[in-house]
Amino acid sequence: MQLLPLRELPQKLRLFAKYHLTHQPARGPVADDELGHALLPFDLAAHYRALEHAPARERNELAVVSYGGVDYPILALAGGAAPPRARARLLVLAGVHGNEHAGLFAAERLLEEAARPGSVYDHIELCVVSPVNPVGAAHGSRYNGDGRDINRDFVRLHTREGRAVMRAYQRFRPHCVVSLHEGPQQGTFVFGNSAVDDELAERLTRAIAESGAPLAAHDYFGRTLHPPGYAGQSRATVALLWLWRQLIGMAATAELAGRDHVAELTVETPWRLDDAEQRIAAQLAAVRAAAEHLARR
């Protein structure tokens, strides 16, 4: 019989409170290495250059955030099919947490992939928002310049970054949202909100596995995933998310879309993994699977 590791309980509760119950967990864009993070060699100036040269149909500044006397734009880049030809609209959010770098690299490559004729993006209008949290990305931090977690801010919208995402969402009116994240678990998985159907979940997990990335058997709360690689919403999680919103005043991007019955996929690649290519490939495979699902409309 395995005994509950009670010794670890205070530490687990402290981490849970820090990541899920605290509105301003840090004093600024501090590094956060408690959970075995392998940072990739990400450089924000190089990211802006890559986005400037990426084959986008349009580039807009959604907002500018300032920190330490430096201004950092949050960009919205249009890719894939132009509106009259597009069958559906797909919104991709990269770098909501500034230290989860695979999604930022994936955003650059996604625009290249979407510009290649013959890809699924011939039928899908893409809006790529990157970097959602530029100050965090510049400082290798989960948090923004005020030490806030943007992916907890979709009730009160304290952060300029959260308001920028809201603006992109309201202007673009996506049929699906994919938010590119990373986490401390082994393997890759995707959180789906209540608007994700079984077929999309199945398509996603198959695409991620085929990209060469092992699927996670457990999410980072330790819940067993059925099927591996996919964490959907049960009645219990819907109730917990309701309490989170009502009592703590917190919600993630998944709930923003869920209110409109729009599917939102939060891709979580393993940040402990040194293999950057596998992390990036899994992110791209998840976005492509969402696009393929939408293209059947």
Ligand SMILES: [Zn+2]
């Ligand atoms: Zn994240």
